[in-house]
Amino acid sequence: MARHSFAPIDALLALACTVIFAGGVLAQVGGRDHAAPPRIEPPYEKIATDLGIPADRVRDAFREVGPPPRTGQPSTGAQLKAHAQALANAMNISPDKLTPVLEKYRPEPPPRRGGSEGRS
Secondary structure (H helix, E strand, O other), rough: HHHHHHHHHHHHHHHHHHHHHHHHHHHHHHHHHOOHHHHHHOHHHHHHHHOOOOOHHHHHHHHHOOOOOOOOOOOOOOHHHHHHHHHHHHOOOOHHHHHHHHHHHHHOOOOOOOOOOOOO
C-alpha cells in the first residue's frame, strides 16, 4: 500500500522534469534567431605571410588571446589597440608591425538589423 501513496508524487516529479527539460530546449531553439552571427576565423596563412612568421604561431596567438570582446557596440580604438598589443606579445612581434596587417584583414561589421534600410 505504501507504493500507491507515492504515485502522485512520482507523477508530479516526472511532470516537473518534463517542463524543465522542455523549457531548456525551447530557450535554446528560440534564441537562435537573435543570436549574434558566428565569428569567422582569421586568415591565419595570409597574416603569417604578411608578417613573415609561421602560420601556427599566428593561429596559436589568436587562440591564446581570443577575439576582441563583443559588446554589441563597435570596438573603441583603445580596445583594438589593447587586443593588437596582446596578439603581438603572443606572436613575439612588434605591435607596429602587426596593426596594419590586422587592419588589412579586419572583417566588415555585420549589417545592422532593423535599421532604416529602404526607408525614405
